[in-house]
Amino acid sequence: MRFKRIFATIGLVSAAALALSGCASGSPSESESTPVAEGVTLEGSPTFDKMQERGKVVIGVKEDQPNLGYFDNVTQERSGFDVDIARWVASSLGFDEKQIEYKPIASANREQAIVNGDIDYYVGTYSINDKRKELIDFAGPYFVTGQGLLVKQGEPDYQSLEELEGKKVCSATGSTPIQNIKENFPGIKTEEFDLYSACVDNLKNGQVDAVTTDQAILIGYAAQDPDKLMVTTGPLLTTEEYGIGLAKGDDVLRGHINEMLTDGGDTWTEIFDKNLGDSGITVDQPKVNAY
Numbered sequence: 001m002r003f004k005r006i007f008a009t010i011g012l013v014s015a016a017a018l019a020l021s022g023c024a025s026g027s028p029s030e031s032e033s034t035p036v037a038e039g040v041t042l043e044g045s046p047t048f049d050k051m052q053e054r055g056k057v058v059i060g061v062k063e064d065q066p067n068l069g070y071f072d073n074v075t076q077e078r079s080g081f082d083v084d085i086a087r088w089v090a091s092s093l094g095f096d097e098k099q100i101e102y103k104p105i106a107s108a109n110r111e112q113a114i115v116n117g118d119i120d121y122y123v124g125t126y127s128i129n130d131k132r133k134e135l136i137d138f139a140g141p142y143f144v145t146g147q148g149l150l151v152k153q154g155e156p157d158y159q160s161l162e163e164l165e166g167k168k169v170c171s172a173t174g175s176t177p178i179q180n181i182k183e184n185f186p187g188i189k190t191e192e193f194d195l196y197s198a199c200v201d202n203l204k205n206g207q208v209d210a211v212t213t214d215q216a217i218l219i220g221y222a223a224q225d226p227d228k229l230m231v232t233t234g235p236l237l238t239t240e241e242y243g244i245g246l247a248k249g250d251d252v253l254r255g256h257i258n259e260m261l262t263d264g265g266d267t268w269t270e271i272f273d274k275n276l277g278d279s280g281i282t283v284d285q286p287k288v289n290a291y
């Protein structure tokens with residue numbers, strides 16, 4: 001298989017190590033514009049051809065979601081489960097950290113960025129759904145969570161969205177949770193921003209009563225400010241399966257990533273433990289589907 005050949009070349013262990021460290025592994029003499037893994041070919045993938053031509057991979061990410069996709073302005077470090085999954089994919093394609101360009105892209109702009117070819121792929125709490133699949137394809141899933149609620153400490157421990165009728169709930173434009181509320185809970189007032197961090201600021205200021213999005217995202221915000229914020233204890237309100245967004249029709253790249261996820265050994269668990277091991281989230285790697 002094509003994928004097996006690739007990993008025989010670069011080695012699973014080094015791919016995992018690279019993904020986890022996020023560090024460049026190439027020697028200083030290596031050209032910036034040459035992928036590190038010799039012999040990597042992905043015949044028939046227009047996206048991979050583009051990556052090779054420009055000598056780097058352009059990845060769409062989130063950067064305001066602690067533990068998942070985060071950029072620390074002080075240390076200039078990028079971290080999170082999604083970011084490490086993105087690095088793992090890049091490494092499997094022969095690109096090391098210095099050959100990655102990260103582009104922060106908000107929820108509402110993801111499909112368009114992929115359709116336009118602004119990014120090679122997107123890894124950032126991106127739920128697989130049919131509407132999005134009309135425009136793009138997904139590899140994965142690589143993670144499963146569900147819609148939850150974040151409130152200020154001392155506020156009611158809401159167990160369902162029904163209990164928020166008449167209240168103001170904030171979420172990101174173009175996200176599945178905001179769509180869920182607008183379509184199914186017309187009695188809930190909504191506030192939208194491009195970024196969830198803006199919703200969290202509004203929650204702290206008392207401008208909104210709750211923030212809703214995937215529980216895994218909310219846990220990251222609550223952990224940053226546990227004296228002020230809490231994730232409610234109710235059941236997950238939806239099921240959200242995260243996929244890696246890529247250009248529609250690039251079945252070769254999609255197949256490659258799916259095989260990487262399926263045959264990746266302990267790498268997924270290492271990435272999970274590193275980023276979410278202390279979060280209280282317990283979830284196994286989901287089975288990859290042939291989307």
Ligand code: GLU
Pocket residue numbers: 107124125126127172174175176177213214240
């Ligand atoms: N997973 C949901 C979505 O893809 C919410 C999180 C996000 O906006 O990235 O819409």
